[in-house]
Each structure stands twice: as structure tokens, then as C-alpha cells.
Amino acid sequence: MTSGILLIDKSTGMSSGKCVYQARKKLGIKKIGHAGTLDPLATGLLPLLINKATRVSDFLMDEVKIYETLAFFGQKTDTQDITGKILEKSSKTFEKKDLEKAIKENFLGEIFQTPPMYSALKQNGKKLYELAREGKIVERKQRRIKVYDFEILDFDFPYARFKITCSKGTYIRSLVNDLGEVLKSFATVKELRRLKVGNFDVKDAIKIEDFEKKDLDELIKKLIPIDDALNQYEKIILDKSYYKQATNGMTMKVDLEKNFDGLIRVYVKDLFIGLGEYKNKNKTLKLKKVFYEG
Numbered sequence: 001m002t003s004g005i006l007l008i009d010k011s012t013g014m015s016s017g018k019c020v021y022q023a024r025k026k027l028g029i030k031k032i033g034h035a036g037t038l039d040p041l042a043t044g045l046l047p048l049l050i051n052k053a054t055r056v057s058d059f060l061m062d063e064v065k066i067y068e069t070l071a072f073f074g075q076k077t078d079t080q081d082i083t084g085k086i087l088e089k090s091s092k093t094f095e096k097k098d099l100e101k102a103i104k105e106n107f108l109g110e111i112f113q114t115p116p117m118y119s120a121l122k123q124n125g126k127k128l129y130e131l132a133r134e135g136k137i138v139e140r141k142q143r144r145i146k147v148y149d150f151e152i153l154d155f156d157f158p159y160a161r162f163k164i165t166c167s168k169g170t171y172i173r174s175l176v177n178d179l180g181e182v183l184k185s186f187a188t189v190k191e192l193r194r195l196k197v198g199n200f201d202v203k204d205a206i207k208i209e210d211f212e213k214k215d216l217d218e219l220i221k222k223l224i225p226i227d228d229a230l231n232q233y234e235k236i237i238l239d240k241s242y243y244k245q246a247t248n249g250m251t252m253k254v255d256l257e258k259n260f261d262g263l264i265r266v267y268v269k270d271l272f273i274g275l276g277e278y279k280n281k282n283k284t285l286k287l288k289k290v291f292y293e294g
Contacts, residue, residue, distance in 0.1 A: 002027075002029070002050065002051060002220055002223065003050055003051035003052040003053050003223075003226060003291070003293060004050055004051075004053055004223030004224055004225060004226060005047050005048065005049055005050070005053050005056075005200075005223065005224040005225075005226065005228065005229055006023065006047070006048040006050060006206070006219065006222060006223055006224070007045060007046075007047055007048075007200055007202075007204055007205035007206065007222075007224065008023075008045075008046045008047075008048055008205055008206055008207075008208055008211065009043070009044060009045065009046075009202055009205040009206065009207045009208060010038050010042070010043055010044060010045075010046045010208055011043055011207070011208050011209060012040070012041055012042070012043050013040055013041075014040060014208065015040050016034050016037045016038050016046055019034065019046055019048065019208060020032050020033065020034055020048065022208070022211065022212070023048050023050075023211070026211065026212065026216075026219070027050070027216065027219065029050055029051065031050070031051050031054060032048055032049065032050050032051075032054070033048070033049045033054045033057055034046055034047060034048055034049065035047040035049060035056075035057055035060035035061055035197060036060070036061055036065070036168075036194075036197060038194060039081065039173070039192065040083075041081050041082070041083055041189070041191075041192060042192040042193065042194065043191075043192070043193045043194075044067075044192075044193040044194035044195060044202050045194045045195065045196065045197055045200060045201070045202040045205055046194075046205075047060060047197055047200055047229075050223065052226065052291050052293065053226050053229070053291075055226075055289050055291060056226055056229045056230060056291075059229060059230060059275075060197060060198060060229050061168050062168050063168070063197055063198030063199075063232075064148065064165060064166070064167060064196075064198065065165070065166060065167075065168070065170070065194060065196060065197050065198075066163065066164070066165045066166075066194070066195045066196040067163070067164050067166070067172050067192060067193065067194050067195060068153070068161065068162070068163050068164075068191075068192075068193045068195055069161070069162050069164065069172050069176060069189055069191060069192045069193070070159060070160075070161050070189070070190045070191035070192075071159065071160045071161075071162065071176045071179070071180075071187050071188070071189060071190065072158055072159055072187065072188055072189075072190045073090075073094075073157065073158040073159070073160070073180060073183070073185045073186065073187045074089060074090055074091070074092075074158045074185060074186060074187075075088070075089045075090070075186050075187075075188055076088045076089075076177065076180065076186040076187070076188060077188045079116070079173070080116050080171075080173035080174060080176065080177040080188060080189060081173050081188055081189040081190070081192070082188055082189065082190050084188070088186055089186065090184070090185045090186045092183070092184055092185040093157055093158075093185070094157070094183055094185060095157075096152070096155045098183065099152060099155060099160060099179075099183070100152065102179060102182045102183050103150045103152070103179070106178075106179075106182050107147055107150050107175060107178070107179060108147050108149075108150055109146065109147065110144060110145070110146050111144075111145060111146075111147060112142040112143065112144055112145075113142065113143055113145050113169075113170065113171065113174050113175070113178070114140050114142050114143075114174065115128070115140050115143060115171060115174065116128075116171055116173055116174050116177075121140075123140075128140070143169055145166060145167050145168075145169050145170045146166065146167040146170075147164065147165070147166050147167075147170070147175070148165040148166060148167075149163070149164065149165040150162060150164050150165075150175075151163040151164070159190070162176075163195075172189065172192055173188075173189045173192070176188065176189050198229070198232070199228070199231065200224075200229075206219075206222060225272065226272065226291045227265055227272040227291075230265055230275060231265070233262075233263050233264055233265050233275065234260070234264050234265065235264065235265045235267065236254070236256065236264050236265065236266055236267065236276075236278075236285070237267045237268075237269065238252075238254065238266065238267065238268050238269075239268075239269075240268055240269055242254075242268055243268045243271075246266060246268055246273045246274075246276075246287060246290075247268075247273060247290060247292055249286070249287040249290055250286070250287075251284050251285070251286040252284065252285045252286070253283055253284060253285075254278070254283060254284070254285040255283050256278060256280070256283075259280055260278060260280055261278065261279060261280050261281075262277065262278065263275055263276070263277055263278075263288070264276055264277075264278050264285070266285065266287060271292060272291065272292060273287065273290060273291070273292045274287045274288070274289045274290040274291045274292060275287070275288050275289045275291075276288060
């Protein structure tokens with residue numbers, strides 16, 4: 001069975017689930033997921049995980065992400081983007097220096113963020129956006145996120161374009177909404193595009209409009225090997241005598257000859273087997289996830 005990662009450039013107006021559905025239909029493969037939901041309004045990088053690549057979902061979700069967004073100041077909506085119902089308006093204006101100050105003092109480094117009601121997070125088994133559509137607003141627990149960079153690309157009030165580098169779990173809509181609150185002018189997202197997920201870049205992605213036009217062999221050739229999503233981890237190459245133990249997920253005695261504890265990519269010769277956990281004290285290596293299709 002074919003496994004790997006296919007990079008899609010999602011268009012606006014389409015859900016992430018619809019992209020997965022189209023891929024299943026086109027490729028004839030049922031086991032397909034994605035690494036990180038994009039709002040229907042949003043465009044950009046959506047990594048599709050095919051067959052055994054679905055096992056790297058958690059690892060890709062943990063990766064740093066980069067977005068570009070266009071914010072519109074002066075109004076607040078229930079969805080925190082322009083698709084929503086306008087709740088409040090403001091005529092307050094500000095200058096670029098005020099914007100820079102607000103970002104520097106409030107939105108860099110580790111911060112707490114309240115997830116929006118219009119999100120796929122669940123509460124008591126029900127998605128928040130389902131509750132929101134019923135007119136219900138429930139208390140949401142704040143989450144710790146990290147904003148590595150919050151760059152102003154362009155500013156022409158009431159619009160500002162930003163490039164934001166952030167950790168997993170960050171809602172750009174909420175960042176923009178909260179920025180509007182700090183500036184006492186309100187703000188909502190007009191455009192949102194995901195540029196990068198870890199080492200994967202939207203420049204290497206297939207536009208979803210072109211996806212249907214490509215033949216099956218061409219798409220299969222575009223698949224990225226699973227281990228490319230894990231190259232943040234160190235690598236160990238084992239002798240072929242370890243093949244059976246490694247592929248069966250057994251605990252193996254291996255001396256890395258260095259002080260190391262944690263996850264590591266495991267290869268037998270040139271074959272990527274999976275992700276293992278190495279314990280230096282006992283000199284043991286155990287496969288946590290096996291990806292190899294023998």
C-alpha cells in the first residue's frame with residue numbers, strides 16, 4: 001500500500017474535510033487524514049497523510065506554523081472573521097507605532113489564549129461551533145501558546161497584513177480579535193493563509209483546483225516519505241541483523257556511544273523503520289511507532 005504525505009494548497013470556501021474526501025475519491029484510498037484543520041475561509045498548506053503517514057499526525061501538529069493574515073480593524077464578529085455576524089463596531093483609529101507597541105507588549109512569547117466558540121474543539125462531546133450555531137456560548141479554558149514572531153508586513157488603516165510564526169493550538173482569528181481589543185478598535189480576519197508547517201512549505205504544494213486534473217501516477221510521485229516529517233529527531237542506522245526485532249517493535253540492546261535519551265529515527269541500512277525511544281542508562285531501543293511496510 002502507498003503511504004506518504006501529500007501537500008495541498010487549499011482554496012477559500014472549502015473545508016479541510018472536503019479536501020480529504022476529494023483525495024480519498026481520487027486516490028482510491030480510505031485511510032487519509034490531515035495535519036491541522038484550516039477554516040473554510042483560510043487558504044494554504046494542508047498536509048494530507050496517507051495510510052501509515054496518519055501515524056505522524058501528532059508530530060506534525062506539534063510543529064511550528066507560519067501564517068499570513070489580513071486584519072480589518074473597526075468591527076468585531078462572532079466568528080472572529082468576516083464570514084461572521086457583526087457584534088460591535090468602533091470608529092477609533094490608531095497609528096502604526098500604536099500597533100507595534102500593542103504587539104510587542106501583548107502578543108510575543110508565551111501567552112494565554114481563549115479558543116474561539118467557532119472552532120472544532122469539543123466540550124462534553126459536542127464541537128464548539130455546533131454549540132455556537134445553536135446560539136450557545138460556553139466558558140472555554142485558556143490555553144498556553146507561543147508566538148515566535150508577529151511581523152507587520154503592511155499597514156494602511158483600517159487594514160494590516162501580518163506574518164505570524166506560532167506554536168500548535170494557536171488561533172490566528174483569536175490573536176487578531178484580541179489585538180483589536182487591546183487597541184480598543186475591534187478587529188476581524190479578512191484573509192488567512194498558512195505558509196508553513198514545520199519544514200513543509202506551501203510553495204511545494206499542489207493547488208486543490210489542479211488536484212483533480214493530475215493523473216494518479218503523477219500524484220503518487222508527489223508523495224513525501226514519512227520520515228521527512230520527523231527529521232527534527234536524530235537518526236540511527238542499525239545493521240540488517242536488527243531487522244526482525246525492529247519491525248516487530250521489540251526492545252533491542254543498542255549502544256549509541258553517547259549520552260542520549262529520547263525519541264530517535266530508526267533505520268535498518270537504508271530502510272526507515274520507525275520512531276524509537278532510546279534509554280541511555282540501559283542502552284535499550286524500543287520502537288514506539290513502526291512505519292515500514294515490508
